Amino acid sequence: VPSDDDANLEDYQPPRPVFTEKGYDPNQLPLRERFPFMLETEPDGSPRIELIVGRRLIDQGLGGDGGGKGEAAAPAEEETTKSSKRGRRGKKGAAQSPTTKKEAASDSLEYEYLIKYKGVSYLHLEWKTGAELEGMSKTAKTMYRRWLKKLAAGTEEELENPEVDPSYIVPQKVVDEADHEVTVELSDKELLEWEKEQKKDESEEEDEEDEPKKKADNKSDNAQAEEEQKKEPVDDIDFGDGEINFTDIPMQRLRDIVSRETNYYPVHKGSDNPYRDGYATEPPKKPRASYLFFQAVMRPHFHKRNPDATQAELMSLLGEAWRNMDDEQQAPFLQLASEESERYEKEKALLAKAQKPNEVWQPMRRCLKVLDHIAEDSFADIFLEPVDTEDFPDYEDIVDQPMDLGTVREKLLKKKYQAPENFARDVRKVWNNCKVYNQHGTQIWFVADYMSKHFERLFHAWVLQFRDRYLRWAHPKARPWELTCRQCDGKCGVPNEKLLICDHCDAGYSLECLKMSKQPSGAWHCSECKPKLKKIKEIRLLSATAEHSARKKAELGDIPKKKVKILKYLVKWAGLGYEFCTWETKDDINDDKMIEDFHRLNNMTPDEPELPQDTADRLIKKMEHVSLDSAGGTTCIPDLRSQLYAQTRAFHFTKFGSNVPEKLASFCGPRTSALEHKPPKKEESEEIPDEAKSAKEDLHMRDV
Structure with missing residues (x-):
């Protein structure tokens, strides 16, 4: 009689093998139950950082020797904060950031850090800047600052070295395989179709909103044109035939007449020191005498009264009139001469100041250009003013030091920043505060991430790149933000949309000035940025192309994604224990024989790979x-x-x-x-009638 145990033999399955390694306690739970072998995330959805492997330089000064002075900004991690840090509500008394002589010496260097996430192998390490780490979760920020303290203490050697043991990325064997459902972004084709559908819904609303805007723009243009027409040119004073009283003429009227033809001292729009900027190449002229101002004002009047007089006769008449004037009549011209003497002393001071190398750099002026460009971006609107704590009452509980671009501009104009690094720290706080307060992966988080990348590139290209370059402001290559050809300062007349844009500094160049027949494919770098690519291989140059994906995420917000199943293998790495096993794809392992050995040991038949249709058609032909x-x-x-x-x-x-x-x-x-494939038919047994059976038995008995 079969027992219940025998009945269950058919359903019996051998237990899964328990993988152990020498040195592990067999009394503990199996490794698969102790370790999840999956990517761990923070409560905000961001991946959890396990350790900082090392760091490397992002950028290097053009004038340095590769190991000395650099051009990059002092990162957030290396700022000297000897003053006490403000608490969550702006009160003094919290912990202080690390500061060392080593960090003070490297204030001009920008680093990025090699990060390993929890549950991810060393094969998938990522580079993050200090500002990005500050903007991640509190756990990441704490680990980052502790790592800096270790670096400052100097207790661990090779702490900065980003190289890892090669055996950490060498697969030793495959332990398991399973299908993983992962969320991936749409392909370019799928994303393009999705965008078309979104634009169809928004096109009608945009058309309705654009009509009143166009009307308002036309009105403002017409008003501006009318104001320009109202401006009258400076005319000569009609003194008539009577006695002239110069004390009745406003001084500003006399100044306008004297300077209407040309400025005696150089003046250039947007420049407070033409000698420093290169617009003035000659030293300032000596101040003019009061009689010369009298000539400039009265010469048209005497020429009108004596049209046939020669130049010598006119000068003689002017000299006689000047000698006949009393002190009261000469007072306005004496005042003009005194003002010009004071202006001359100021011009000499500007010329002396222009000889200083740091004055040629003008970092704060360049910082203002970066801020202006950043503020013009549509994504910057939410960062121009302080966060309203009435709408977000818990903001000050989460953010240590609130900051906005409006406050940065105010401090910049009041000259409260002593160095461009101080300016950069405040701007970085704007993006980092947004990332800390908002959940990772939300649209506003992606906006802050894009703005951060955009700012870092422009800050390096427009400010720090000119630290050691003796290039006057008047030189077109010293102003890469202007939308004209930087080779000829726009003299070629090529439209802005046809300029070739540098992938790093955004400077535009025409193909004619570069003597190129066609635009190059891919990213292109100008002659000022290209040498930096070849100088040191370990240095990474910030790229505008790399910002495209970040801007796309900021524009779309919640990017549509899809779930797909991917076959992954649990890999034991050669230099690590079983607790460091990670799930990897077949391409990551890159060892078909190792996967075949796993299948053979586990009596598994691998799925046959699908043959692409184009390959099948090619083979058939x-x-x-x-x-x-x-x-x-x-x-x-x-x-x-x-x-x-x-x-x-x-x-x-x-x-x-x-x-x-x-x-x-x-x-x-x-x-x-x-x-034809037909299943074999079973032979049907013919049924014999009962009468036939009895007849057959009778015949058998007779034979017997």
Whole structure:
């Protein structure tokens, strides 16, 4: 009698093998139960950082020797904060950031850090800047600052070295395999279709909003044109034929007449020191005497009264009139001469100041250009003013030091920043505060991430790149933000949309000035940025192309994604224990034999890879089929060869349970049922009637 245990034998399955390694306590739970072997995330959805492997320089000064002075900004991690840090609500008394002599010496360097996430192998390490780490979760920020303290203490050697043990990325064996459902972004084609659908819904609303804006713009343009027409040019004073009283003429009127033709001292729009900026190449002229101002004002009047007089006669008349004037009449011109003498002393001071190398750099002026460009971006609107704590009452509980671009501009204009690094720290606080307060992966988080990348690139290209370059402001290459050709300062007349833009500094160049016939494919760097790419291989140059994906995420917000199943393998790495196993794809392992060994040891049959349709079509076209024309031979040999070839192909159809195509069957010879896949019929036992059975028994008895 079969027992219940025997009945359960059919359902019995051997236990899964427990993988152990020498040195592990066998009394503990199996490794698969102790370690999840999956990517761990923070409460805000960001991946959890396990350790900081090392760091490297992002940028290096053009004038340095590769290891000395650099051009990059002092990162947030290396700022000297000897003053006490403000608490969550702006009160003094919290912990202080680390500061060392080593960090103070490297204030001009920008680093990025090699990060390993929890549950991810060393094969997938990522580089993050200090500002990005400050903007991540509190756990990441704490780990980052502790790492800096270790670096400051100097207790661990090779702490900055980003290299890892090569055995950490060498697969030793495959432990398990499983299908993982992962969320991936849409492909470019799928994303393009999704965007088209979104734009259809928004197009009608945008058209309705644009009409009143266009009308308002037209009105403002017309008003501006009317104001320009109202401006009258400076005319000569009509003194008439009577006695002239210069004390009745406003001083500003006299100043305008004197300077209407040309400025005696150089003046350039947007420049407070033309000598420093290179617009003035000659030293300032000496101040003019009061009589020369009298000549400039009265010469048109005397020429009008004496049209036939020569130049010498006019000068004689002017000299006689000046001598006949009393002190009261000469007072306005004496005042003009005194003002010009004071202006001359200021011009000499500007010229002396222009000889200082740091004055040529003008970092704060360049910082203002960066801030202006950042503020013009549509994504910067939410960062221009302080966060309203009435709408977000818990903001000051989460953010240590609130900051906004409006406050940065105010401090910049009041000259409260002593160095461009101080300016950069405040701007970085704007993006980092947004990332800390908002959940990772939200649209506003992506906006702050894009703005951070955009600012870092422009700050390096427009400010720090000119630290050690003696380039005057008047030089077109010193102003990469202007939308004209930087080779000829726009003299070529090429429109802005046809300029070739540098991938790092955004400077535009025309193909004519560069003597190029066509635009290059891919990212292009100007002559000022290209040398930095070849100087040191470990230095990474910030790229505008790399910002495109970040801006796309900021524009779309919640980017549509899809879930797909991916076959992954649990890999044991050569230099690490079993607790560091990670799930990897077949491409990551890059060892087919290792996967085959895993399948053979576990009695598993790997899935046959799908043959792409284009590959199948290409193979079919290359095949040479045997027919009566190509079989060769004489008499009946061609027929037999062609039939044998057709029968071989037909056998493959029947082998996989498919019917043989009619055309192929016609070449196989006489048609039989073997060409069709039909299950064999079971033999039916014939039932014998009872009368036949009795007759058969009677015959048997008679024989006996």
